[in-house]
Amino acid sequence: MKKIIFLILFFISLFAEIKTVSVIAQGYGMTQDEAVKNALINAISQVKGIAITAKKTLKKRIQESHISIDNLNIASTKVVDATSSKIQSATGGFVKSYRIFYVKKISPDEYKAKLKVYFTSYKSPGLNPKNRRSLAVIPFEYKKTYNIYGRDINGRVLSERITQAIINKITQTRKFTILDRQNSKYYEFEKNFLLSSDTEVSELARLGKRLGADYFIIGKILDFGINKEVSSNYYTSEVNSKNIAYATISYRILNIPTQQIKWSDTIDIEFILPVSKRVESIISKASNKIAQILTEQIIFNIYPPRIIEISNNKAIINMGGNVLHKGDIFKVYALGKKLYDPYTKEYLGQDENEIGEVEITIVKPKISYAKVISGTIKKGAILRKFQENKNSSSSQDSGKESMFEMLFSKPH
Numbered sequence: 001m002k003k004i005i006f007l008i009l010f011f012i013s014l015f016a017e018i019k020t021v022s023v024i025a026q027g028y029g030m031t032q033d034e035a036v037k038n039a040l041i042n043a044i045s046q047v048k049g050i051a052i053t054a055k056k057t058l059k060k061r062i063q064e065s066h067i068s069i070d071n072l073n074i075a076s077t078k079v080v081d082a083t084s085s086k087i088q089s090a091t092g093g094f095v096k097s098y099r100i101f102y103v104k105k106i107s108p109d110e111y112k113a114k115l116k117v118y119f120t121s122y123k124s125p126g127l128n129p130k131n132r133r134s135l136a137v138i139p140f141e142y143k144k145t146y147n148i149y150g151r152d153i154n155g156r157v158l159s160e161r162i163t164q165a166i167i168n169k170i171t172q173t174r175k176f177t178i179l180d181r182q183n184s185k186y187y188e189f190e191k192n193f194l195l196s197s198d199t200e201v202s203e204l205a206r207l208g209k210r211l212g213a214d215y216f217i218i219g220k221i222l223d224f225g226i227n228k229e230v231s232s233n234y235y236t237s238e239v240n241s242k243n244i245a246y247a248t249i250s251y252r253i254l255n256i257p258t259q260q261i262k263w264s265d266t267i268d269i270e271f272i273l274p275v276s277k278r279v280e281s282i283i284s285k286a287s288n289k290i291a292q293i294l295t296e297q298i299i300f301n302i303y304p305p306r307i308i309e310i311s312n313n314k315a316i317i318n319m320g321g322n323v324l325h326k327g328d329i330f331k332v333y334a335l336g337k338k339l340y341d342p343y344t345k346e347y348l349g350q351d352e353n354e355i356g357e358v359e360i361t362i363v364k365p366k367i368s369y370a371k372v373i374s375g376t377i378k379k380g381a382i383l384r385k386f387q388e389n390k391n392s393s394s395s396q397d398s399g400k401e402s403m404f405e406m407l408f409s410k411p412h
Contacts, residue, residue, distance in 0.1 A: 020096055022118045023047055028110055032103045035113035040098065043117035096120045135170070136179040136213040139163045140249070141220040148226045148279060159221060161283055162249075165291030166217070172321025173295075174366065175303045179213050215262065217298070219251030222266075226273065226282060243273040245286045249294065269293055295323060296385065304382040305368075307332070315358055315377055317368045324368045328360040330383035332375060355381060 023046050027039025101114040140163055142155035163182075171178045187210070193199065223246070230241045246269065253263040271289050276282050305324065309316040317324070336351035356375015360368055 019121050019123065020118050021047065021121050022116055024101075024114070024116050027113045027115070028106075029113075030109055030111070032111050032113070035103055035111040036100065036115065039113045039115045040095065040117060043098075043115065044095065044119075047119050047121075132175065132177045133214045134179055134211050135176040135215045135217065136181045137163055137167050137170070137217045138181060140218070140251075143221065146221070146224045148282065149228055151279075153279065153283065155221070158224060158283060158287070161287035162221065162290055165287045166295060169291055169295040169321070169323055170299060172365070173299050173303065173319060173323050174321075175299065177211065179211060181213075213256050216254045216256055217251060218254060219249055219294075221247070222250055223248040224286075226286065241275055243275060243282065244270065245273050245289070246270045247286070247290050249290060251294065253298070265297065267293060267297065292323075299323065300385065304384060305330070306383070307377060307379055307381045308367075310377055310379050313372045315370045315372060317360075317370060317383065320364045320366050320368045324360050324363050326360055326363055329373070329386040330358055330360075330370070331386055332356045332358055332377055332381045332383055334378055334381050352382070352384075357386065358383065 023043050025039045025043035025046060027035045027037065027042055029035035029038050096118045098115050098117040101116065103111060103113045106112045140159045142159040144155050145152035146155055146158055147153075167178060170176060225247075226243050226245045228241055229244050230239060232239045248266065248268045250266040251264075252261055254260070255262050267290075269290070273282060273285050273289070276285070303319075305317045305319040307315045308318045332355050333352035334355045336353055338350050339348040340346065341348055354375075356377050357373040358370035358377065359373055360370050362369040
């Protein structure tokens with residue numbers, strides 16, 4: 001029976017999103033009413049943290065809603081019943097209710113109030129998004145048109161496809177908290193709904209939870225095109241055609257709070273696409289290929305895939321989704337000593353010793369499986385692509401792995 005009760009409580013806590021928390025706060029004022037209001041403001045400051053200017057606004061809103069206490073002997077419960085709904089409205093639903101311990105005169109011109117204040121608090125479902133670095137992908141800049149088979153296509157459409165493909169792939173790595181900076185109208189729609197008069201007041205706790213970005217990925221599509229290459233077999237007269245796509249993409253990673261450029265790179269690639277008569281299909285496939293290369297360059301160097309379990313000839317890897325693919329071959333490296341720059345004292349990563357190779361055999365949403373091709377593979381080892389992209393022209397001289405790891409790893 002105890003076990004059943006425990007499981008029920010566990011699942012309730014697992015899915016609970018809006019809960020009540022409380023704090024005890026004191027306030028001072030020239031009147032009883034002012035002392036209570038200042039205690040409320042101090043309580044909100046403890047839980048939410050508000051600036052001085054915000055305190056002034058909040059004090060005005062509470063003053064407009066608060067019912068004055070004219071009699072010291074009035075029952076606390078009566079005061080709460082009469083004012084809690086108005087205070088809740090004034091504070092945007094943040095204060096659920098409060099209980100007055102006392103309001104007493106401590107000098108000829110000053111009163112002191114002590115309150116227990118209850119707040120509605122919203123907890124996002126799933127893992128805490130603040131445990132990961134937050135990142136937003138901003139739509140890439142583009143030319144007005146690009147060329148496919150001699151036809152001009154809208155540059156904005158290409159930018160949207162590439163940007164969305166990058167977001168998809170980085171999101172599926174589950175290594176960053178990905179923030180949406182393109183669909184604010186949907187947030188505003190929901191915000192207006194929550195602020196409507198017929199919405200449960202406690203639901204207002206969902207507001208004020210928007211996250212700021214640690215990093216922006218911004219870029220520009222410098223060049224893009226697709227040509228059809230037709231060839232024929234001299235002996236069989238068989239005609240073959242293939243789509244040859246090319247692209248030059250520059251991108252930067254910005255640390256938003258400091259406006260510092262953390263990384264800048266340009267990729268110059270050429271690849272073959274499956275033959276298709278539909279332009280939309282071709283653009284989609286080309287965008288996915290570009291996003292794949294760019295995402296690999298970012299993610300594999302920030303958070304290289306890591307072996308989390310090894311059994312016989314099979315390894316389990318902590319990455320899946322559409323970033324890894326069946327048939328991909330990786331070199332495996334054991335991590336060694338931590339390295340630091342002797343001049344700046346910055347962390348540069350760890351020494352890497354090659355210990356073997358693996359091939360991806362199964363890809364799942366969160367993990368992947370690989371078979372060991374050679375070497376003695378160990379748990380905790382990292383994977384690097386077997387063939388590095390040689391068509392990438394970087395604005396940094398060398399050491400991408402170390403630079404990325406230094407920029408994004410949490411402090412050691």
